[in-house]
Amino acid sequence: MEFDVVELPDADHPEVGDTAPDFTRPLVNEEFWEDRSLSSLTAEGPVLLVAHPMDGAFPATYVWNEIDDRGWADDVDVVGLSISTPYEHASLLDERADGARLFADPGAGVAEQYGIEHDLDGMAGITEHRPAMFLLDGDRTVEYAWVASEWPEFPEYDAVEAAIESL
Amino acid sequence: MSDEPPITLYRLQACPFCERVVRKLDEYGLDYRSRFVEPMHSDRNVVKRISGKRSVPAIVDENTGLTMSESGNIVEYLEKTYGGEA
Numbered sequence: 001m002e003f004d005v006v007e008l009p010d011a012d013h014p015e016v017g018d019t020a021p022d023f024t025r026p027l028v029n030e031e032f033w034e035d036r037s038l039s040s041l042t043a044e045g046p047v048l049l050v051a052h053p054m055d056g057a058f059p060a061t062y063v064w065n066e067i068d069d070r071g072w073a074d075d076v077d078v079v080g081l082s083i084s085t086p087y088e089h090a091s092l093l094d095e096r097a098d099g100a101r102l103f104a105d106p107g108a109g110v111a112e113q114y115g116i117e118h119d120l121d122g123m124a125g126i127t128e129h130r131p132a133m134f135l136l137d138g139d140r141t142v143e144y145a146w147v148a149s150e151w152p153e154f155p156e157y158d159a160v161e162a163a164i165e166s167l
Numbered sequence: 168m169s170d171e172p173p174i175t176l177y178r179l180q181a182c183p184f185c186e187r188v189v190r191k192l193d194e195y196g197l198d199y200r201s202r203f204v205e206p207m208h209s210d211r212n213v214v215k216r217i218s219g220k221r222s223v224p225a226i227v228d229e230n231t232g233l234t235m236s237e238s239g240n241i242v243e244y245l246e247k248t249y250g251g252e253a
Binding site: 026031032033034035086087090 | 177200201202203204205210211212213
């Protein structure tokens with residue numbers, strides 16, 4: 001059966017070699033959340049920034065299940081990003097995203113900074129992050145970037161994994 | 168860049184006892200970072216670990232090496248430590 005995949009407009013996102021924009025948002029771990037800057041994370045080592053649809057949407061669930069299966073959090077600092085609130089992120093961390101932390105960006109301001117906004121059809125007033133992955137080194141230089149160009153579309157996991165391995 | 172404030176406040180959103188401590192910190196112009204925990208006591212292992220209790224507010228003050236909970240105690244401590252002659 002054929003099904004319709006929606007083409008998303010071109011994203012003007014950070015590319016390999018660019019410096020990823022810095023931002024500060026509440027960062028949720030299994031125990032608490034506090035304001036953290038992306039640069040304070042990269043200062044401690046490479047970061048895989050995983051932007052995804054709101055917690056509870058199936059693409060968010062699938063992406064985290066896959067990341068868990070591949071055990072990326074053992075190899076790199078895996079950090080999620082969605083419009084969900086810290087409370088929702090805490091629930092997600094109870095279920096999956098083992099070893100990861102999640103940025104809460106309910107106003108989607110970071111989505112705008114990264115050029116990965118997605119205005120949701122049929123959910124008035126809600127803009128979220130389109131699925132995207134950015135592998136950043138200690139200076140926030142983009143080592144690998146992938147941004148969905150269709151909706152829904154899933155990351156090229158093998159390519160991300162190769163990029164993590166070549167850090 | 169990652170100059171971490173010496174005072175960490177463990178707090179619960181909308182908790183009046185926590186706000187009382189925040190007012191005092193602000194009054195003395197003290198730099199602090201906020202760590203928010205969840206309403207369920209059972210979800211507050213981090214607070215238990217640092218203070219021995221699951222109640223908030225709790226503060227860790229690296230200036231003095233002190234950790235304490237209960238807003239009344241904290242306010243009194245802040246007044247004594249940072250209140251000056253006022």
